[in-house]
Amino acid sequence: MPESMERKFILGVDIGGTKIAAAIATICGEIVVRRRNPTQAQSGTDAVIHNILATMEETIASAKINPSQLLGIGIAVAGIVDGDNGKVIFSPNLPDWHEIPLENIVQQRFRVPVYMGNDASIAALGEWHFGLKRGVSNLIYVTISTGIxxxxxxxxxxxxxxxxxxxxIxxxxxxxxxxxxxxxxxxCWEALASGTALAREAAKQIAEGAETSIAELTGGDISKIDARVVFLAAKQGDELAKELISRLGYYFGIxxxxxxxxxxxxxILLGGGVAKMGNLLFQPAIKVVRERAFSALANTVEIQPAILGDDSGVLGAVAFVLEHSA
Amino acid sequence: MPESMERKFILGVDIGGTKIAAAIATICGEIVVRRRNPTQAQSGTDAVIHNILATMEETIASAKINPSQLLGIGIAVAGIVDGDNGKVIFSPNLPDWHEIPLENIVQQRFRVPVYMGNDASIAALGEWHFGLKRGVSNLIYVTISTGIxxxxxxxxxxxxxxxxxxxxIxxxxxxxxxxxxxxxxxxCWEALASGTALAREAAKQIAEGAETSIAELTGGDISKIDARVVFLAAKQGDELAKELISRLGYYFGIxxxxxxxxxxxxxILLGGGVAKMGNLLFQPAIKVVRERAFSALANTVEIQPAILGDDSGVLGAVAFVLEHSA
Known part of the structure; x- marks a missing residue:
């Protein structure tokens, strides 16, 4: 490693629909400081850009460093990112954003290299760099939450x-x-195997009169049922909830x-909120893989929970800077 | 390029279920001689290995070179090939073959480096090396025939x-x-969009009494209907045949x-026997891509017929040797 890198830090930023997470880390992926602010996506593009820049400044200040000490800034955004031109083409979390040149905006403010990419790609890189210390060359990171x-x-x-x-995917x-x-x-896979699909199926079955305690957990309000509620009901022994998660696992496995x-x-590493269901989801999914994938390939792959958890975005963004600086 | 490579040749071999195709080519992919012999897959593993080695010797002799002038031998085999250990794990074309160490057998005979891989992967490499002279970095080669x-x-x-x-895939x-x-x-995609799927659907509809000239082309023998026959009927204006190919194109597009x-x-390059149907298949397939893939991605991709045709296997095997020798 060149000496100049040793004293450098990296700012990793993960822009979600509800919050902006940022962290200053060393080039070894040790987080020095963390910050989290609301995205306020409904306030419009300019407000969100302001919140992103303010969160970055706040994080840099908290770490007691100057922007010039940054090797670079990595940014993870959900949706379709044009990495070559540094633009957010489309983001489900930021409905107003179309072709926003965020890389350039951030670069002009902090005068350091800025690299932006899709959040799941960046999380995969984070898991690969910092989550595991093994010689894996071919890895798929799958994030399952409201989408996949x-x-x-x-x-x-x-x-x-x-x-x-x-x-x-x-x-x-x-x-x-x-x-x-x-x-x-x-x-789509997401239409059958995401948290949204699980909630939709639960609501449908309840509306059709299925016997279950799921709706009790939302005070009878079917519209408030989400994956977390179904999981809670399953943990409490609700048969329909268990069956719905098993069915979700089947489609997830496909x-x-x-x-x-x-x-x-x-x-294959499984991350995202719905992956927190653990074996209730993983077991039926892995069963399908064993049964339906080519056996030589099914025998080669390990399927495991992701490791970095909520830090996968910011640490992935840190790894993304390293990848470009190498 | 090192001087030692300039006078070297490469032997590319494509082992199919019915024939073994071999060619000696220059490192620029110019074919010097071609040979084709029957595989005789039904005669058992030893006979097939004998035919492979004999075809190789014959091809080398026809080119009037010595094995020592070969930079290497590349071998393409359908199915699952363990490239690291040089073994054919499983091949649909060679039903008796399991864990056959073909790389080693060929290496011992000719005393030059031998590299073996899956035929479609190798064809992709051939198309990429020799089929196009453009700066494409991300290419999928799809071969559609009895399978995909x-x-x-x-x-x-x-x-x-x-x-x-x-x-x-x-x-x-x-x-x-x-x-x-x-x-x-x-x-599977293959169960819905291959030549076999097309023939199956045609036979099914004829058995159910559909009005069509397809069966006339096989003298009324439904069991002899294959993709080629359906294509012929479509070219002659048969409505059912045209509809079946359009439906095949839809599933192919998915x-x-x-x-x-x-x-x-x-x-995306489309090769294999069924791809010879051209626009009758491609148009409905590309329509589905334009309608159902993310527009930013659908607008980025070009979908075209592959270029090397029947030489994609042998030229891919030649490229495979170059890839390993680089």
Whole structure:
């Protein structure tokens, strides 16, 4: 490592729909300070950009460093990011944002290199750099929450595709005649195996008169049912909740089968809020992989929970700067 | 290029279920001689190995060179190839073959480096090296014939995964409740969008009394209907044949949507016997991609017929040797 890198820090920023998370870390991925502020996505593009810049300044100040001590700033954003031109093309978390040149805006403020990418790709890189200390070259990071996203490490390198938008695995069609997806199409993996799909199925079955305690947990308000509530009911022994999560696991496993057959990865890491369900979700999913993926490939892959948890975004952004500075 | 490479040749071999194709080429991919012999797959493993070695010797002799003038031998085999250990794990074309150390057998005979890989991966490499003279870094080669296979060029490199078996894109599930596939599972892309699927649907509709001239082309023998016959009927104006190919194109397009959303490639190349149907198949497929893939990604990708045709295997095997010798 060149001496000049040794005294340097990296600012990693994860821009979500509800909060902006930022951290100053060393080049070894040790977090020095963390900050979290509301995104206020509904306040419009200018307000969000202001909040991002303010959070960055606050984080740098808390670490008692100058921007000139930064090796760079990494930014993770959900959606389609044009990494070559440093623009957010489209983000489900930031509905007003179209072609926003965020890289340039941040670069002009802090006068250090800025690298922006898709949040799931960046989280994959974070898990690969800092989550595991093993010689894995081919890794798929799958994040399952209200949607499904993914990041791909191929042949020991982050794979981002022609315009930085690779990894939209949640919009892989697994049921050509399946339910409508948030993307406007039908039968996407996300439409069948996300937290949103779980909540939708629970609400549907309750509306059809199924016997369950799920709705009691939201005071009878079906519209408030989400994946967390169904999980809570399952932990309390609710049969319908357990069955719905098992079914979710089945569909989640179908998408994993596809990833195993396409990528022949050594490792699949599962992150995101719904992954916190653990074995209730993982066991039926892994069963499907064992049954339906090619056996030589199914025997090669390890499927495990991701390691970095809520830090995967900021640490991924730190790794993203390192990847570009190498 | 080192001077020692300039006078060298490469032997590329493509082992199919019915024939073994071999060619001696220069390192620029110019074919000096070609040979083709029957595989005789039904005669057992030893006979096939004998035929492979004999074809190699014959091809080298025809080129009037010595094995010592070979930079290496590249071998393409359908199925799952363990590239690290030089073994054919499983091949649909060679049903008796399990864990056959073909690389070692060939290396011992000719005393030059031998590299073996999956045929579709190798064809992708051939198309990338010799088919196009452009700066494409992310390319998916899709071969559609009785089955569907694929090869992946990711970030300017052949992607083969953890054990050399990546690219089983034909066994991506696109219809979780769909028809049985040759792999034993249901709803694979191959089960809905291959030549076999087309023939199956034609036979089914004829058995159900559909009005069509397809069966006339096989003298009324429904069991002899294959993709080629349906294509012939379509070219002669048969409405059912045209409708069946259009439907095939729709399902073929669904798989392409998934590849576009997952890989964000610059280029998808379509090869294999069924790809010879051209626009009759491509137009409905590309329509689905434009409608159902993310627009930023659909606008980035070019979908074109592959270029090398029947030489994609042998020229890919030549490129595979170059890739390892670089």
């Amino acid at each position: 996203g993914g990041g791909i490490i191929a042949s020991g390198k982050l794979y981002t595709g022609a315009c930085g938008a690779a990894g939209e 949640g919009h892989m069609i697994i049921d050509v005649n399946g339910p409508l997806c948030s993307c406007g199409n039908g039968g 998408g994993l089968v596809n990833l195993v057959n396409i990528f022949n990865p050594e490792l | 296979g694929g090869g992946i060029i990711a970030s300017g490199k052949l992607y083969t995964g953890a054990c050399g078996a990546a690219g089983e 034909g066994h991506m599930i696109i219809d979780v409740n769909g028809p049985l596939c040759s792999c034993g599972n249901g709803g 798989g392409l949507v998934n590849l576009v959303n997952i890989f964000n490639p610059e280029l």
